[in-house]
Amino acid sequence: MVEVQEIPKKVEREFEPKIIGFLCNWCSYAGADLAGTSRVQYPPNIRIVRVMCTGRIDPQLILNAFRYGADGVLIAGCHEGDCHYIGGNYRAYRKYLLLKEFLQIMGIDEKRFRLEWVSASEGERFAKVVREMVDDIKEIGPSPLGTITTGGIVEDEGEPKI
Amino acid sequence: MEEEPRIGVYVCNCGINIGGVVNVEEVAEYASKLPNVAVARSHLYMCSDRGQGMIKDDIDEFKLNRVVVASCSPRMHEPTFRKVVEEKGLNKYVFEQANLREHVSWVHSKQPEEATNKAKDLVRMAVAKARLLEPLPQQMVDVKGEALVIGGGISGLSAAKSIADRGFKVHLIEKTPSFGGKMAQLYKVFPTFDDPQELLNPLIEDVMNHPNIIPYLSSEIADIDGYIGNYRAVIRAQNEEEEKEIEFGTIVVATGFQPYDPTGEFNYNNPNVITLLDLHQLMRDDGPTQGNLVTPADGKPPRSIAFISCVGSRQNENIVPEGKKPNTYCSRVCCTGMIATSIEVKEKSPDTDIFLLYRDLRTHGKGHEELFTDFRETGSTMIRYTDDQLPVVSNNEGAEYPLTVTSYDSLSGLNIEIPVDLVVLATGMIPDDTASQIASKLHITMSADKFFQELHPKLAPLNSVTDGVYLAGCTQGPKDVPDSVSQAFGAAAKACAPMAMGTVEVESTISVINEDYCTGCGVCQGSCEFSAIVFEDKPEGKRVSKVIEALCKGCGTCGSSCPSGAITMLHFKDRQLDAMVRAALLEG
Numbered sequence: 001m002v003e004v005q006e007i008p009k010k011v012e013r014e015f016e017p018k019i020i021g022f023l024c025n026w027c028s029y030a031g032a033d034l035a036g037t038s039r040v041q042y043p044p045n046i047r048i049v050r051v052m053c054t055g056r057i058d059p060q061l062i063l064n065a066f067r068y069g070a071d072g073v074l075i076a077g078c079h080e081g082d083c084h085y086i087g088g089n090y091r092a093y094r095k096y097l098l099l100k101e102f103l104q105i106m107g108i109d110e111k112r113f114r115l116e117w118v119s120a121s122e123g124e125r126f127a128k129v130v131r132e133m134v135d136d137i138k139e140i141g142p143s144p145l146g147t148i149t150t151g152g153i154v155e156d157e158g159e160p161k162i
Numbered sequence: 163m164e165e166e167p168r169i170g171v172y173v174c175n176c177g178i179n180i181g182g183v184v185n186v187e188e189v190a191e192y193a194s195k196l197p198n199v200a201v202a203r204s205h206l207y208m209c210s211d212r213g214q215g216m217i218k219d220d221i222d223e224f225k226l227n228r229v230v231v232a233s234c235s236p237r238m239h240e241p242t243f244r245k246v247v248e249e250k251g252l253n254k255y256v257f258e259q260a261n262l263r264e265h266v267s268w269v270h271s272k273q274p275e276e277a278t279n280k281a282k283d284l285v286r287m288a289v290a291k292a293r294l295l296e297p298l299p300q301q302m303v304d305v306k307g308e309a310l311v312i313g314g315g316i317s318g319l320s321a322a323k324s325i326a327d328r329g330f331k332v333h334l335i336e337k338t339p340s341f342g343g344k345m346a347q348l349y350k351v352f353p354t355f356d357d358p359q360e361l362l363n364p365l366i367e368d369v370m371n372h373p374n375i376i377p378y379l380s381s382e383i384a385d386i387d388g389y390i391g392n393y394r395a396v397i398r399a400q401n402e403e404e405e406k407e408i409e410f411g412t413i414v415v416a417t418g419f420q421p422y423d424p425t426g427e428f429n430y431n432n433p434n435v436i437t438l439l440d441l442h443q444l445m446r447d448d449g450p451t452q453g454n455l456v457t458p459a460d461g462k463p464p465r466s467i468a469f470i471s472c473v474g475s476r477q478n479e480n481i482v483p484e485g486k487k488p489n490t491y492c493s494r495v496c497c498t499g500m501i502a503t504s505i506e507v508k509e510k511s512p513d514t515d516i517f518l519l520y521r522d523l524r525t526h527g528k529g530h531e532e533l534f535t536d537f538r539e540t541g542s543t544m545i546r547y548t549d550d551q552l553p554v555v556s557n558n559e560g561a562e563y564p565l566t567v568t569s570y571d572s573l574s575g576l577n578i579e580i581p582v583d584l585v586v587l588a589t590g591m592i593p594d595d596t597a598s599q600i601a602s603k604l605h606i607t608m609s610a611d612k613f614f615q616e617l618h619p620k621l622a623p624l625n626s627v628t629d630g631v632y633l634a635g636c637t638q639g640p641k642d643v644p645d646s647v648s649q650a651f652g653a654a655a656k657a658c659a660p661m662a663m664g665t666v667e668v669e670s671t672i673s674v675i676n677e678d679y680c681t682g683c684g685v686c687q688g689s690c691e692f693s694a695i696v697f698e699d700k701p702e703g704k705r706v707s708k709v710i711e712a713l714c715k716g717c718g719t720c721g722s723s724c725p726s727g728a729i730t731m732l733h734f735k736d737r738q739l740d741a742m743v744r745a746a747l748l749e750g
Contacts, residue, residue, distance in 0.1 A: 020747070025237075026605045027605070029235075030237060032264065033237055033261075033264040033265075034609075034610075034615075035264070036263060036264025036268035036269050037264060037268065038610050039269070040269060041269055041270065042270075043270075044270045044279075044280045047283055047284065047747075048284075049287070049739055049742050049743060050236070051718065051734055052716055052718055053718060053719060055717050055718065055719030055722065056718030056719055056721060058721065058736055060736065061736065061739055065743045065747065068744050068747040068748050069748065070743075070747055079602070081602075082602045082603075082605075084605050084717070085691055086692075087691050088691070088717045091722075095722070120606075120627070121598075121601065121612075
């Protein structure tokens with residue numbers, strides 16, 4: 001008798017979203033550090049870029065991140081009233097609201113672009129935000145832009161010189 | 163002419179902290195193949211003398227002009243490695259750090275493969291930024307020769323006097339109407355059995371009459387901000403509308419502790435169940451009973467007292483009342499406090515029987531073990547309970563003794579019932595409730611237990627994470643009086659150092675405006691919280707914005723607001739950040 005061997009199914013690798021996190025130095029970066037110090041575990045999908053203040057985050061940086069194939073972008077800064085620079089976080093929030101609408105018009109799901117206030121003492125909360133974002137993006141799949149822009153088409157344009 | 167970047171990459175094992183999860187060798191090998199990387203190595207501890215020496219030797223040998231260290235958080239060791247490159251004559255802003263510990267190995271400790279891949283990405287991102295880093299001129303700021311001490315307990319008083327004795331003016335603020343803090347509420351302080359008033363009063367007198375100390379009682383901080391050398395606060399006197407604005411260079415935070423609230427545990431709502439601090443107040447001559455040791459409910463001398471240890475300390479998920487988060491730490495003073503107080507009770511009322519219910523007993527301080535020996539000589543009964551069978555305190559209405567404590571004794575293996583007149587809970591310490599406000603205002607971090615976190619537990623135990631803010635006493639974690647005073651003296655010395663120097667180096671990372679691009683629209687001025695941008699009329703008739711360097715705090719908010727792209731935030735340039743994002747997503 002011939003034994004029919006089952007052909008092993010091709011193991012599909014689960015989609016792992018690539019998330020860029022812009023974190024302010026004083027609250028959220030320290031909060032992410034605290035997650036580490038407290039050994040809180042979260043998925044390894046986020047790549048953190050430290051800025052001094054969320055107010056510094058130029059919308060162009062976010063657009064570029066999506067252009068380079070990010071599946072999600074997180075901005076995290078100090079809670080209302082806690083900004084090290086008084087009101088940089090409010091300015092970040094204004095830009096965020098406008099950019100979020102713009103991204104939706106471009107066909108980027110709002111779950112891919114998130115702004116959260118995470119203080120230096122909220123390590124657990126930082127981990128929770130990352131976990132949620134990874135879960136949300138896994139559900140909606142890779143960025144629609146990812147497939148068309150990856151491949152190194154974007155060169156460093158350098159600084160404009162006069 | 164721009165120099166071609168020659169980057170050295172150093173990957174740290176941090177003992178096993180990183181190396182135990184991330185394949186450090188693989189990351190270093192990977193880094194060596196990245197563009198412009200001249201050399202990549204790993205070391206057990208990059209921050210050690212040998213690790214630092216490795217970087218210095220390589221700077222000479224490989225003519226490095228950029229250095230990347232992949233180790234812990236830059237919030238931890240960026241100053242260390244900046245110093246290393248400076249010692250070799252490089253500008254400190256050509257250093258970049260990748261965070262492989264707090265952001266990788268400690269948070270992905272069960273995923274070594276993913277952690278190693280993420281580590282490679284972070285190193286690649288750091289190298290991408292390092293290629294574009296530029297040396298910046300060093301900026302200095304003046305330090306105002308005045309300090310603020312927050313909290314007038316034993317730590318705050320000691321710190322204030324210590325700073326004032328060095329010739330600096332001190333603003334000492336206390337929220338209650340009197341100095342002395344929790345120590346002033348105690349009956350006697352162990353292990354010497356001194357009356358705390360006798361210790362405190364001369365110190366308080368010195369502080370009140372010190373020419374360099376300005377005391378503020380019944381006062382609170384309405385507002386506080388600034389940076390090292392140049393802090394500013396608004397102090398508000400309670401019950402008065404009066405507000406006073408003060409300026410100072412450094413801060414010592416000594417907000418202390420408050421006792422754990424045992425409501426809902428050990429029948430605490432029964433008036434004859436009290437805390438150790440309550441018992442101290444009861445025994446004091448100026449207490450509610452003029453020092454007569456009587457039970458609160460019936461005013462009779464207690465025939466027997468049961469002490470219960472570890473209330474609100476060393477909790478776990480099983481022994482915490484619903485809705486509360488367990489305090490997992492040891493409060494360090496309750497064991498000796500409980501034993502010392504028992505000895506005091508025996509002295510005041512030799513006929514009172516004492517039952518000591520403990521989980522573990524730690525009399526760790528100098529002279530504390532001797533106290534334990536003395537306690538044993540009082541002939542009191544010790545019962546060792548376990549964390550899975552907490553003692554139960556029940557009402558005993560109509561019976562001879564109003565309370566019964568039932569406990570399992572793990573040493574005899576028996577369940578024991580003890581009829582008592584009074585139960586004393588040795589409650590632990592929790593941070594004062596003003597601490598969280600101060601933490602958010604001064605941007606100091608708190609550890610998981612909500613006490614203030616020191617910059618480094620071993621190497622910088624008195625520094626907070628914010629420059630110019632130092633920690634003293636129980637604000638940083640439970641401590642007894644000698645430890646609090648030692649820490650206060652240390653924090654005072656720390657606070658004096660920048661004031662004695664008169665100037666400190668600050669970040670050179672400020673905004674600069676390209677006048678050729680600036681259209682003079684003024685949007686940046688509206689975005690600047692520090693009024694650091696003004697108009698300047700150029701000779702050719704053009705009006706442009708200009709950054710006042712001393713006022714710029716380097717947040718970069720103006721840069722992201724400029725419609726013409728004329729503003730560059732140094733060290734966090736668009737181009738540098740974009741390179742990191744690109745490295746994370748497109749390369750690798």
